[in-house]
Amino acid sequence: MAIVNIEQFMIDFFSAYQCKLLNKENGVLQVELTEELDKVLMNRPFYWHYMQNLGQKGVPMTLTLITNPEKRDQQGEWIDIGSPRLQQIFNHVTHHEKYTLLFQEVNTDKNTPLYPWLLANFKVSYRGRQKKEEIISLGIQLVTGKVIVNMMDELNKLNLKQQISNFCYTISPIITLASGYKRIEKIIQHYVENQPKEWINEAIETRNEEIALLKQFYKDDLENDIVKKELEEIHNRYTPEIAIDVTSGGLIYLLQQFPEV
Amino acid sequence: MNRNQTFIKELEERLDSDGPFSSFQLFSLGYQAEQARIVPSFHGLRSLDFLPHMSxxxxxxxxxxxxxxxxxxxxxxxxxxxxxxxxxxxxxxxxxxxxxxxxxxxxxxxxxxxxxxxxxxxxxxxxxxxxxxxxxxxxxxxxxxxxxxxxxxxxxxxxxxxxxxxxxxxxxxxxxxxxxxxxxxxxxxxxxxxxxxxxxxxxxxxxxxxxxxxxxxxxxxxxxxxxxxxxxxxxxxxxxxxxxxxxxxxxxxxRNTRENTNLKPSNRIIETILVDFTKEETEVYQQLNNMQRGQDIFTKITLLREICSSREACFLSLKKLQEANTPDEEIHSIIQKINELPAHSKALKTVELIEQIGNEKVIIFTEYRATQLYLQWILQQHGISSVPFRGGFNRSKKDWMLQLFKGKAQVLIATEAGAEGINLQFCHHMINYDLPWNPMKIEQRIGRIHRFGQENDVKVYNLAVKQTIEEHILNVLYEKIRLFENVIGELDAILSDLNIQDMEQEIETIYRESDSLGEAEIKLENLASIVHKLADDMNEKSVGE
Incomplete structure (x- = not known):
């Protein structure tokens, strides 16, 4: 799991949304929400609607979030990786923080070119009798066509900003976004096709076994509605499926010597 | 293989219209959240990672x-x-x-x-x-x-x-x-x-x-x-x-059984407490037992069981009997006597027992509603807080009573009907104020507290009045069959081998079809011996395997 420190994750989240951190000691985080986040997290639309009708400024709530087991009995919300509050935050960031446009921060007094990269974080899900998923972060340089994996890890080593630094200028892509995307999508497809296939065979085998049983059970009456229903259910349960999805991505301008060695 | 093309289109649109775009910090939080949630393997229970508070x-x-x-x-x-x-x-x-x-x-x-x-x-x-x-x-x-x-x-x-x-x-x-x-x-x-x-x-x-x-x-x-x-x-x-x-x-x-899990019957402690009737109570009991009008042995048994539970329970049945029939001197005189009885010995014993237990939660089971009310009253007289629980309550009242029991009240007094499926792991003392004839019911009762989540040894107290039908039932059903030691699943199998579907009905039939108490007792003994023997056979067999 990527998130080692839940408390740090929440601190990052609330500060990125400009909330006031009133207290952060020993696994107890007290945070005053902004109006924006109150609307996202607190589920009280009537209150905000009412305040708006009165022409008044509403008062956002303050949350106390506890991650230290020793403080668990204190007043506040207990937060662990499964708790609804954290899942709500996860949902919010995965839905709303999907797209980005960034520039590498460069401290320079010379004219410096920044090269365009398309970043796509793929999620591949394999569904047979069970399901598994993996995330693959790919980047392609839109001038040379160079591709790297684990792009997010590389980006984490850099300073990235939403504004371009002084004396920097961007190089225009030669490869369009769409065709760049097609190239990395092909790579993913190729990768997926070369994965082990046992799970597919298992699923199909189980599916066929159950269909055979069903037919034997209803041998005189195969046109029955309930048979059709059962058949459909068996197909729904076992037909193998692979889905390739992009969870997030963006356009990122970086110095020529990326990734740094 | 399904592919999703919306991403690149949306990205292009946002670039054309200057955003909105996320800062790298938030973007990377989104990525972390996505990673935290994926299921990396076909196998295993991923959910355990998300339920750290559960064991x-x-x-x-x-x-x-x-x-x-x-x-x-x-x-x-x-x-x-x-x-x-x-x-x-x-x-x-x-x-x-x-x-x-x-x-x-x-x-x-x-x-x-x-x-x-x-x-x-x-x-x-x-x-x-x-x-x-x-x-x-x-x-x-x-x-x-x-x-x-x-x-x-x-x-x-x-x-x-x-x-x-x-x-x-x-x-x-x-x-x-x-x-x-x-x-x-x-x-x-x-x-x-x-x-x-x-x-x-x-x-x-x-x-x-x-x-x-x-x-x-x-x-x-x-x-x-x-x-x-x-x-x-x-x-x-x-x-x-x-x-x-x-x-x-x-x-x-x-199918998991207690046998093959670590929730074994060994951490049930079962204690039988025999209570003496006072002289006055014994007299009433004898009078009921010798009642002329009690040709119907089943009615008699019912009355005897009731007097062992509370005056109130017996009184109500006698009242009904009197109303249904022509006035009867004998019944009238028994009712008189019951009216004069002091507090019920078994109820007093119960109070004593709860006081011994101290501050811990106790659940009491009784078969009779009249007894339930009486117990509530007598506990209150002794400064013990209690709440009633029965099948007739609607859902919200049941929830409320359970909340009260969990919070303030020390004792929950339940009749059978209400107890199906409720969980009371926070309590580990149970008093069987009167014993049901159907041994399955006892298992159901104990199951309320002796279940997953119970952290203490479960203490079950069975009350019975000496030299009455109660003691007899206790001997026959519970001691002979060694009900509490035997796994209930075995009893299940034995009964179905004997073609007995419901123990309680079986016993009722025995009483109904017997001409005297003595005859009924002999038949019961016989039944118990058979069950006992079959249980032994079964144990031998399973040891042999």
Whole structure:
């Protein structure tokens, strides 16, 4: 799991949304929400609607979030990786923080070119009798066509900003976004096709076994509605499926010597 | 292979219209969240990572894993009472939800348990379950809990059957044993992906019952109806011989017993407390016993049992008897005497016992409502707080009483009917104020507190009045059969071998068909000896294996 420190994750989240951190000691985080986040997290639309009708400024709530087991009995919300509050935050960031446009921060007094990269974080899900998923972060340089994996890890080593630094200028892509995307999508497809296939065979085998049983059970009456229903259910349960999805991505301008060695 | 093309289009559009774009910090939080949630392997229980506050027992983990990985999510969970079927079911549902395989679910349980299910799923598993009463809707991506009775009623039934559910759970699934019932037909037609049937008693009388249950999950698994019927229906002798059938059943059913888990009967401490009647009470008891008008032995037995419980219980029956018949001197004089009796010896003993127990929670079971009221009164006289609990209460009143018991009140006084399915693990003292004739009921009672989550030894106190019918029943039923040591599952098997479906009815019949108390007692002794012997045989056999 990527998130080692839940408390740090929440601190990052609330500060990125400009909330006031009133207290952060020993696994107890007290945070005053902004109006924006109150609307996202607190589920009280009537209150905000009412305040708006009165022409008044509403008062956002303050949350106390506890991650230290020793403080668990204190007043506040207990937060662990499964708790609804954290899942709500996860949902919010995965839905709303999907797209980005960034520039590498460069401290320079010379004219410096920044090269365009398309970043796509793929999620591949394999569904047979069970399901598994993996995330693959790919980047392609839109001038040379160079591709790297684990792009997010590389980006984490850099300073990235939403504004371009002084004396920097961007190089225009030669490869369009769409065709760049097609190239990395092909790579993913190729990768997926070369994965082990046992799970597919298992699923199909189980599916066929159950269909055979069903037919034997209803041998005189195969046109029955309930048979059709059962058949459909068996197909729904076992037909193998692979889905390739992009969870997030963006356009990122970086110095020529990326990734740094 | 499905591919998604919206990403690149949306990115292009945002670049054309200058945003909006996320800062790297937030963008990377989104990425972290995505990574934290993925399911990296086909195998194992990913949900455990998300439920750090729960500690599961080994058999529960194994059950969940087996149900998902080997049985592909269509399973009969048939653990004995109190081993945590709900926990196993919750874990399985959670796992499927985390894996994105279940988005909506329909959970059908007895009406009295709806709130409990909603609560447990929310607090223990962080599953946002809602009761249908609050949601008013059968569709959408929700985890719905409702009673089977509500669900099968028009117009609900039609709406449900038009929907598709990723996950359907039926609690107390033995209600679906008969394939001709409305319940069965209804459940059979629900469109579902995964399906759990929960029952502690998957087979009671006939192998057709298990056949019907399995046909909901996997039609054809046991062959077709006609040939199965021919081979097994009604014929119980054969079932043991057929190892193949047993194997087939084990591929869709998981049954944990106390024996094969670490919740063994050894941590039940059972104490029998015999109470002496006062001289006055003994006199009334004798008078009832010698009553002329008591030709009907069953009426007499009832009265005798009642006087052992409370004056009030007996008084009410006598009153009724008097009203139904012409005035009777004898009954009148007994009623007079009962009126003059002081506090009941057994009730006083109960007070003493609770005072000894000290500040801990106690649950008392009685068979009679009149006794329930009386006990409440007498406990109050002694400064002990108590709340009543019975079947007639509506759901919210039951919840409220349980809340009171959990919080303020020290004692819960329950009659049988109310107790099905409630969980009282926070309490580990139980007083059986009067003993039921049906030994299964005792197991059900003890199951309320001796179940998954109980951290203390469970102490059960059985009260009986000396030299009365109570002591007799205690000797015959409970000591001879060694009920408390024997696994209830064995007793189940023994009774069905003897073709006895309901112990209580059997005993009633014995009393009804006997001409004197003496005769009834001899017959009871006989019954007990047979059961005892069969239990021994069975134990030997299992040791031999």
């Amino acid at each position: 599961f027992l080994d058999h529960q983990l194994e059950t969940a894993l087996e149900a998902i990985e080997k049985m592909n999510g269509r399973v009969i969970l048939a653990d004995e009472v109190g081993l945590g079927k709900t926990i196993e079911a919750g874990l399985i549902l959670k796992e499927y939800m985390l894996r994105g395989l279940v988005k909506n679910a329909l959970i059908l349980v007895p009406a009295s348990l709806v709130n409990q299910w909603v609560n447990e799923l929310n607090t223990k598993f962080y599953i946002p379950a809602v009761s249908h009463r609050k949601h008013h809707n059968w569709g959408g991506n929700t985890i719905l809990v409702s009673s089977l009775d509500t669900a099968k009623r028009t117009p609900h039934q039609e709406v449900i059957l038009a929907n598709e559910y990723d996950f359907v759970l039926i609690d107390e699934a033995h209600k679906l044993k008969n394939h001709q019932t409305k319940n069965y037909q209804f459940v059979r037609q629900i469109k579902k992906k995964y399906c759990l049937l929960l029952t502690a008693t998957p087979i009671q009388n006939d192998l057709m019952e298990i056949f019907n249950l399995i046909s909901i999950l996997k039609p054809g698994h046991l062959g077709d109806v006609a040939s199965f019927k021919e081979k097994y229906s009604g014929n119980k002798g054969k079932q043991e011989a057929d190892a193949y059938l047993k194997q087939l059943i084990e591929r869709v059913m998981i």
